[in-house]
Amino acid sequence: MTRKKRAQITLDALRRMIPAPETELAYEDPFQLLVSVILSAQCTDVRVNMVTPALFETYPDAASMAQAEPEHVFPFVRSVTYPNNKSKHLVGASRMIVRDFGGEVPDDVPDLVKLPGVGRKTAQVVASVVFDRDALPVDTHVFRVANRIGLTVNAGTPLAVERQLKTVIQKNEWSEAHHLLILHGRYTCLARKPNCDSCAASPGCLYFGRLQRLPEPRRGLDPKLGKFYCATCGRYTGTLKERKDRYGLLQAACRSCSSMNVFETRSGKTTKRVPDFRVN
Numbered sequence: 001m002t003r004k005k006r007a008q009i010t011l012d013a014l015r016r017m018i019p020a021p022e023t024e025l026a027y028e029d030p031f032q033l034l035v036s037v038i039l040s041a042q043c044t045d046v047r048v049n050m051v052t053p054a055l056f057e058t059y060p061d062a063a064s065m066a067q068a069e070p071e072h073v074f075p076f077v078r079s080v081t082y083p084n085n086k087s088k089h090l091v092g093a094s095r096m097i098v099r100d101f102g103g104e105v106p107d108d109v110p111d112l113v114k115l116p117g118v119g120r121k122t123a124q125v126v127a128s129v130v131f132d133r134d135a136l137p138v139d140t141h142v143f144r145v146a147n148r149i150g151l152t153v154n155a156g157t158p159l160a161v162e163r164q165l166k167t168v169i170q171k172n173e174w175s176e177a178h179h180l181l182i183l184h185g186r187y188t189c190l191a192r193k194p195n196c197d198s199c200a201a202s203p204g205c206l207y208f209g210r211l212q213r214l215p216e217p218r219r220g221l222d223p224k225l226g227k228f229y230c231a232t233c234g235r236y237t238g239t240l241k242e243r244k245d246r247y248g249l250l251q252a253a254c255r256s257c258s259s260m261n262v263f264e265t266r267s268g269k270t271t272k273r274v275p276d277f278r279v280n
């Protein structure tokens, strides 16, 4: 299956699962969205939505926040991650908006990334959500889900994922695809334990296909003879070594014959793993 075809199948499946693909951040205007997205870096949208109502009541726009000092903003955002830095960024960004952009949040990515605390991903989210620009920001969820499903190949950085996704998804679908992939990663294709059994995207998913090809659990192994059993050389052992597989992933291997055809004796399960593209 080509990556384009896989992308089509995936987006169609995700559209069925997620009828309203949009940001979960609460905002009423571009400034509020910008603030919320800055606050959401390595933090949950739920947490951000808890702090922003009081923050926006006191500082409803860039002009009012530009007059504050970071220590005035800090108490409002103390419960989000990195509150010190984020307070400085919010005040710094507000001052630049007032000084350089006439008090209005700039509407394109090159200007947005000039603001303190605004990286490429934040800029693209703001540009795409409130200014309707074609953008496909890649966060930790999009990175993981795109790689797992196989919409990208050997894409090791967010920028590589973004570039590859843009070659297989039509421009007018970028923004929707961004939200679909984020929400899918947040609620179904979870980092630690993806809910593949309830996932409509499984027919086109490479990770799911690889899971299906793992060896079945082996019955009748005796844990008293060793923690692991190598089905290639037929030996029980207490320790294994590591070996890279063809995906570059470290796998457990038999110390005697180097085979990766190894099983845990207690559960009977294979020790083989498939790449899950979690970002630590």
Ligand code: SF4
Binding pocket: 148, 149, 188, 189, 190, 194, 195, 196, 197, 199, 200, 201, 202, 205, 206, 207, 208
């Ligand atoms: S099948 Fe599993 S790994 Fe693949 S997209 Fe669905 S939840 Fe994620």
